[in-house]
Amino acid sequence: MEYGFLSIIPPIIAIILALRTKQVYIALLFGIWFSWLIIEGWNPLQATLSMVEGMVNVFQSQGNTRTIMFSALVGALLIFIQFSRGVEGFINIINKKLVKLESKKTGYSRVMVQILATLTGLLLFVETSISSLTVGTLYRPIFDKLKIPREKLAYIADSSSAPSSILIPFNAWGAFIMGLLLTQGIEQPFSVMIASIKYNFYPLLAIILVFVVILSKRDFGLMKKAEKRTKETGLLMNKGSKPMVSDEVTSFPPKEGIPPKAYNMVVPLLVMVCMMPINLIYTGWNQVKTYTSTFDHVQQAIGVGSGSSSVLYAVITALLVAIIMYMIQGFLKPKEAVNLTLKGVSELMPLALLMLLAFAIGDACKVLDTGNYVANATESWLSPQLLPAVVFIVSSFIAFSTGTSWGTFAIMMLISIPMANTHGADITMVVAATLGGGIFGDHCSPISDTSIISSMASASDHIDHVKTQLPYALFGGLITVILYLILGFLG
Template structure:
């Protein structure tokens, strides 16, 4: 059955409400409800029941359930690592090596490198990079805005490009819905890996941060902030209100624990190494054919189990304390898991209504499929800017983007990359983004000052990415 113009109602409802209310969960629920209304001929009570059933049906797919469990356990792992003193130990190790940092450039490079190597979760990336580098950037009169920019622009881009984390699980999940619905063929892991070179904004953003650190060629509001800090020693603008990092940090170390960076490094190494091993095993020797959901599931269970043995047998905490910290972390991740569930559900509803095919039909014969990646990049960027969430953007835009790519004949891998890059680009520009807020906290910067100084850089990077998506559309 063709639903025509009605097929675009659910994503429009979700996007409009997310923009106006800033409540992504409620917006997604109402987006799902509007879709079930259409599917059930506008029968109110039938549609209410169908909405609830659609959410429950998400768990009928084993790979989705594994992805959600992964998200819960990653929350537990992050909390127990923090409680073990692992994060604090890593911070202490880097800050004690002050002889390695002798100037402003070195202090910023410390934040930059930390942001590149800690890719387990974007918030943790920003918090660790800011906390590690801030004493040194303050010493060498680096503006807090510049530190916030480095933290922010090496968090989400790195997590997107190295998807051995919750980001990878989320993206493989929303891609997997389209595979399960028969829109595209292949495996979620394979499609995601092949799209990584087309995450143009993320790649440009990381390169740009390194360029500004090495050359000092800042411009716009950032140049003024750096001039203020270097000439007057004012790390913050007069009258600015710093956001204190302690408000955003993870669980503090357990009382009496001696901070040790290996308590963080070893469990994370196990998590990271288990990903390719699991993909190899589930893919019968071919990593790209492996099951992404099973791999992240195995990896996080192995890492959490290893951490338990490491901390309990090492006398860092009792078994009860370890379990309590894991539960605490699982509880903290509930909002993310709810977002995942509703994102999967609205992806299914959008698939039933064939929203992407309808949108592609609107431009078919009028707009070449070669423009598909650029169009999707702009749409995802606008949505992420308006809502402040890249993950919510992925949940809505990935099914639309993939369906449009198939219907328009647009290149698939650049389109998937455009969804991810657009979500991250809009997130970097948005004052209501959680990663933007956390980066302000980690650097103790005034939040609006961080947004104002980063925005021109993000827009320029986005313009370069848009040109590349236009080129990719015609070349691939």
Template sequence: MDTNLGLVSVLPATLAIILAFVTRNTVFSLAVACLVGVLAMGNGLMGFPTLLKETLGTTSFSWILLLELFIGTVIAFFQRTGAVQNFSGWIEKRHLSRIKVQLIGWVMGMFVFFSDYFSPLFVGTTMRNLCDRYKVSREKLAYIADSTSAPVSVLMPITGWAVFISGLLIGMGPIEDAHQAMSVFIHAIPFNLYAWVSVIVVGLVIMGLIPLFGPMKKAERRALEEGKVLRDGAEPLMGEELTDITPYPGAKTSLFLNFFLPVLVVISIAIGTFIVMGSAKTMEAFLGASVVLGIIMRAQGIPLNDIIKTAVSGMKGVMPAIVILALAYSLNQLSKDMGTAQYIVSVTEDWLTPHLLPAMTFMIAAVIAFSTGTSWGTFAIMMPLAVPVAFTLTGDNITPLVYATVAAVAGGGVFGDHCSPLSDTSVLASTGAASDHIDHVKTQIPFALAVAVLTLGLYLIAGFSWL
């Protein structure tokens, strides 16, 4: 049963974030934070394994576990067939510049909009070798992959994000059914300033229209001047079992069959199931792609034992990410049990006025999401709190204030999902780019914070001018 421990409730998440930056070891930081949290709740030392057992023995974690394993399998197959190398070679024949190579990653991230889990892994894995050749730091690649995942997914009305957010709106004010709720979500899309600006800023940074600063500038200078895409002592968040896979000797592979076709299988199943069933079956899509690609590999002369060994190597390669996700899920559940989000809301609810509502809603949602690393959990908490307030202020009429409030919750949630070291998509961006996770977070946060501050300012201006 959820409780509210007041200020103590923010201790585990805060400790995890601080330790992550100080020690550069995410697993250690999350484990210590979970242990401190269960002790603070009075559950004793046995509370830690109990927390892991209850959190990880769920359908939601089983889903992401299987998803990661199948994605790891597909990535391993890409590498064993030489598909990634073939794609890199195909791009290199176009004699593109360093900027254009990064822009391809930016566009690819927006293209794979249907899954914020697949997008950063796909972009990072596909573009990693190419970016290495053009001396693009792994931190920069992770930033590109991360900033075109959740920020893009939340802007699209045909994703699980849209279904989840609109589902939360049903029953609020005059919103009576799913059709009306989805209409509100669609009308709120232009007001989701954080997501829009985040995606646009990536392109501007790549083109040099926004200059690099902070740790990212240092990382890019290192890559360009020293040829080091990773800093000395960095620990890439991808196992060697996956990064060291070489193409099978003598296999006659095809760029279309071994790369584009599996991607089309994933996209077709994900979007098709969304249209027919109302829910994108992403995990099933990668299972299907794994099977299709395995059959193709066998037809191309790669032995069955080698295919199985490659699949297992792929699964082993994503284990570092799975361990972090497991501990992050446990910390998220712990924060929920301790009433972290409710405490943050309680100390800020008196500030809310009609003019400040979108800005304060965005700020509170951002703090909650960054502290817990979960955007959907933030949506579930903030939508029932902020949107009814907006309807009260508008006399139960659907106005720009309502749209802006819905968008502010969505954007604030994405901020945390986008850059928190506890976030699953941030972990997956580090995994896809094979970047040190904390290096990725440290280089991305200054840009994410700048966008968040700009978004907050725009909501304040809008609130006092025409909302």
């Protein structure tokens, strides 16, 4: 059955509700229900039952189930790392580096401390909240001592968290994106996701810009005024500012009576990251029939391997390694391991729920053929050369208005991928534009959870953080649109 114009109403309703209520869960849920209301001939009772069955059917896809399980178990791994005092040990190593810097000239110290803060945020790519919280709370005292404004710390924490998580997708972000690609019929989601990284200009530019600003010592916009204020008056914030204060690096108390050791954090995370390509090779090895060499076999196996299986096996392996390490050290008992796992899973249940709703609305819109309708409707006036830039701008607007990049990915993927197929555009570039637009809009948004956490951890006034970061984000966003247009028209 063809639904025509009706097929675009559910995602439009989801977008409008998200903008009005700022509650992406409610928006997606109502979008799913309205999709089934159309499919079931405007029967509200049958639509409600079909919505429930639609969410149950999400788990019929093994890829979806693995992705949701992975996201929940990442929460458990983070709790184990916090419990082991691994984060604290890592922080102590950084602090030793900071002590050495204090003997250097002030100008050198200012630059190196900001570089270390940025590198710390990039290295903690496994989870954006942990990255922002760690950078803000760890570096705040030394930033204050060196008279670096709180707005600069919040900017570094914010601009090194989400961009690194999207560019190094061996985390819940990568699993979520692969799940969305699978719902749109992409048979090799991992390969497409990895191939899109080179076109994901905004996160790349955001990170590059942080280093350029730090090394050149040349700020612009309101950040320049903040730097001038701090140097001339010593004020770390504007007069009348209301800092969002947080003294907690993690959400779970560490084990008492044990020494903090960095390897309790580094080893499990390293195991998880290293096991992902190994698992891709394992799951794709027997699917490769024709190859010229072992290296060629490995390359092809990575391309056709199961991304959802790989990330799930990787996080399970990392959890087992962490449990064994901590038991050998004598501070973890089997009962504690079970309790920690359940605690960690519960903390990331909102993330798992978002994935469930995202997959469900994707499935419903596939029945409505929403993506193909939009693609066909725009075929006469929207050229493939313009598509990446348009997708980036629309994704940016949704993310800015809702404050969530993940919700933006869920809504836009089901529209942008069919449009790419219909218009003959490069699918990897369109995927990159969707993802980059979500990050850009999130960076500009005052209701973004990542921005709020960065302000809180840095004890910065949140509005001041948004205002000082905005010129940098807009600069990166403008360059990104120009790059998409150049690539679109010049190929």
